[in-house]
Amino acid sequence: MREVFVEIERCTACKSCEIACSVQHSKSKDLFTAILERPAPIRRVHVERALNFSFPVRCMHCLDAPCMAACPVGAMYRDQELGSVHVNKERCMGCWMCAMVCPFGAITADYVMKVARKCDFCRKRVKEGLLPACVEACPTGALRFGETEELVKSKRLSAAERAAKAVAVSMEPGEMTPLEMLRTMGGV
Template identity: 30%
Template sequence: MKHYLYIEMDNCVGCRSCLAACTQCGGHDERNRNYVLDVNPFVDRQTIPLMCLHCIDPACARSCPAQAIQVTKEGAVLSALTEKCVGCQNCTIACPYGIPKFDRAQNLMYKCDLCYDRTKEGIPPMCASVCPTNTLQWLTEEEWKTKEQRHAIGQWSASRSPESPLEGETNVKISLPGILQGIQKLY
């Protein structure tokens, strides 16, 4: 059964539980692969989680000359394979979302891999399993369709115009209604 990581950004309260959980996921070497950004720290306390969107046709994988970045049949875009990565950093430059990071000591790219050791077994990724505000949710396709109808969720793209997106469809689904509409939330 197909699952999606769904991000309801306007629920985020900046607790950073997702970051702590990310370091505990198997194979992450206690390295955080997600981020929480302060939207406008001088004005309010709105934060948003930022992680790999697992693009359908990922720019990071397309730009890799060594084919070190694999895309699973479930749609997870994995970190660079140690034995293949040549350290060219094309992936970090190509990603329109600025997600892949490069570890100079290991000469290796790393990023969110959707906790593939868990998600391939149908277990939610660590970040979604600990989120106290339901900002990060692990949804079935049916649950996702219900949310999509209720919230009129649009397609996420990295460009200014929907006619020429840098990246098209992603496996991570995002809802930003409060942020886009300028609605103030009380925490």
């Protein structure tokens, strides 16, 4: 499965993801035309502030999604290929139950079109092999897209590197143990 991960320490609150999301959800898909469209396109990612950080909040496409369980008309459904959660606009009756139960505040109410609006995982783009628009727009790599296992693995690798650096710095020069000898020859 593929996911979007957020590296909160990299977010500069530039809101590029917000703009890209609006453009992606416009009719024209072009910034200069999209700003003139009515109704205006609605973004599905919101950069919010917490402590001294900023965080792009978007739908996490939960595996056990409360929005799906809460919807009284079965308007929320899962894309079987991507595993992402979507709104069936025909069914949605605008009760906002999904928004109420979402732990992330990732669902907004569109009072003009009378439907719930949420991240659609840029489903079409992703199926065409493109990155989700917010990920592509992020200039610092705070939003990353990839296979879940690879994203998690890269986190493990950076954790390991951090630990190794800490040890390497604090190590006293002394008698060479067999393990250290192995290390000088390319690692353990």
